Amino acid sequence: MNATNHTVVVTGIGATTPLGGDSASTWEGLLAGRSGVGHLTEDWAAQLPVRIAARVAVEPEEVIPRPRARKMDRSAQFALIAALEAWADAGFTGKAGEEGSVAPERLGTVVASGIGGVTTLLGQYDVLRDQGVRKVSPHTVPMLMPNSPSANVGIEFNARAGVHTPVSACASGNEAIGYAVEMIRTGRADVVVAGGTEAAIHPLPIAAFANMMAMSKNNDDPQGASRPFDVDRNGFVLGEGAGIVVLESAEHAAARGARVYCEAVGQGLSADAHHIVQPEPTGRGISAALTNLLALTDLKPAEVVHVNAHATSTPQGDVAEVKALRGVFGDDVDHMAISATKSMTGHLLGGAGGIETVASVLALYHRVAPPTINVDNLDPAIDADVVLDKPRELPAGPIAALNNSFGFGGHNVVLAFRTI
Amino acid sequence: MAANTKEEILTGLAEIVNEIAGIPTEDVELDKSFTDDLDVDSLSMVEVVVAAEERFSVKIPDDDVKNLKTVGDAVSYILEHQED
Numbered sequence: 001m002n003a004t005n006h007t008v009v010v011t012g013i014g015a016t017t018p019l020g021g022d023s024a025s026t027w028e029g030l031l032a033g034r035s036g037v038g039h040l041t042e043d044w045a046a047q048l049p050v051r052i053a054a055r056v057a058v059e060p061e062e063v064i065p066r067p068r069a070r071k072m073d074r075s076a077q078f079a080l081i082a083a084l085e086a087w088a089d090a091g092f093t094g095k096a097g098e099e100g101s102v103a104p105e106r107l108g109t110v111v112a113s114g115i116g117g118v119t120t121l122l123g124q125y126d127v128l129r130d131q132g133v134r135k136v137s138p139h140t141v142p143m144l145m146p147n148s149p150s151a152n153v154g155i156e157f158n159a160r161a162g163v164h165t166p167v168s169a170c171a172s173g174n175e176a177i178g179y180a181v182e183m184i185r186t187g188r189a190d191v192v193v194a195g196g197t198e199a200a201i202h203p204l205p206i207a208a209f210a211n212m213m214a215m216s217k218n219n220d221d222p223q224g225a226s227r228p229f230d231v232d233r234n235g236f237v238l239g240e241g242a243g244i245v246v247l248e249s250a251e252h253a254a255a256r257g258a259r260v261y262c263e264a265v266g267q268g269l270s271a272d273a274h275h276i277v278q279p280e281p282t283g284r285g286i287s288a289a290l291t292n293l294l295a296l297t298d299l300k301p302a303e304v305v306h307v308n309a310h311a312t313s314t315p316q317g318d319v320a321e322v323k324a325l326r327g328v329f330g331d332d333v334d335h336m337a338i339s340a341t342k343s344m345t346g347h348l349l350g351g352a353g354g355i356e357t358v359a360s361v362l363a364l365y366h367r368v369a370p371p372t373i374n375v376d377n378l379d380p381a382i383d384a385d386v387v388l389d390k391p392r393e394l395p396a397g398p399i400a401a402l403n404n405s406f407g408f409g410g411h412n413v414v415l416a417f418r419t420i
Numbered sequence: 421m422a423a424n425t426k427e428e429i430l431t432g433l434a435e436i437v438n439e440i441a442g443i444p445t446e447d448v449e450l451d452k453s454f455t456d457d458l459d460v461d462s463l464s465m466v467e468v469v470v471a472a473e474e475r476f477s478v479k480i481p482d483d484d485v486k487n488l489k490t491v492g493d494a495v496s497y498i499l500e501h502q503e504d
Contacts, residue, residue, distance in 0.1 A: 065442060066442060067440065067441050067442030067459070068442075070440075071463075071464070134470055134473075135470065137467070138463040138464075138466040138467060139463055139464075139467075142463070
């Protein structure tokens, strides 16, 4: 190992999701096969073709004091809650620069969102229209900007190595974590707080996604609506929340005696260059990301025993993903336990990579793959071993997991994690 | 509407600062600095001003806001400029 090729490990995790207000309750919900999807009961939902979503289990104002919360978009509130959990979980007691912590110049944050502060933007437009210019909040811009969650988390922990926000729709969370791994690997930082967040449950995004025919309209059966890999899947269910990890150089973690969950091996990236929203049907772009992952890291296909699939429950996307896995890994796919946790959490867009990284890390740490629910009839086009209904134990010895995320625009980001 | 007394203005400002910055109303005293003592940054100060304008029937132009460093500055300004 040289100065520009540090091993990166995961030392902290945090989440606030439709299944729970922290990573432990989220994990418990995943293993129990619980759905976080419910009816939207707001008045505005009545007019929409889609009236279901996966709201967070714990409202952020129950956690963040109101004077602080009112200056943050809901997406930043989620990110802060998950980041505070991850930071404490990593064993840090104070901000960077304080006793027992990391140097501020060696701490970064990379927190992404697919859409940013959309409810702030639309809410303040309502204020402008109904109450006039003077009543528009002076906090509007710092709340709606997509880098706001990352900046708020960076200020919270005194991170000065760099605060970044890659934006790639539903791949944003994974891209953030991949970027953070590179910051540490190349020596820019010793510790990076990274992940994804999203808070887009509002009539406008729902109307827009619904008009694209991207969302499930199973309004009569919210808990059965998100059904990745099932023959009757008919679109994604919108979720909200955040998942955050603390990434750290192996040396830094060892020096402070930190508990290590697993290694963050690296990332594989590619772009489809096909259509602005439709997945490339053969999985060509996803295959390229997987191939790049194998070429640029020391990951071996034989080690990979678990995949947290992107699998949003759309007819085309789920098939293209499995085709790509089969195309690149061949028979090695047979020993991979494939889980689609969006069947339980819904699709958190830019937050998906965050909470699914938390799930992948915990799957390796506890050696158990969470189930995929709602697969009554596995699509015969899904040529892979999907973990159905109940969690499945993962083998002993050195094992690795992949977390896939793909985004509108044709962004493909695959992350790999491995037991230590 | 009758003009507010100095005490009424202080009480009203304390409620506004409590709502915006979460500071207990009894801590909002005449000699306190908005920025240094009451956690009201320049953005939140705009919110305080807009709320005060509405509550006390007063116009506080942007150019005058920068002179309102303490709660006492704001109370005096409002006392002087309120419409009755």
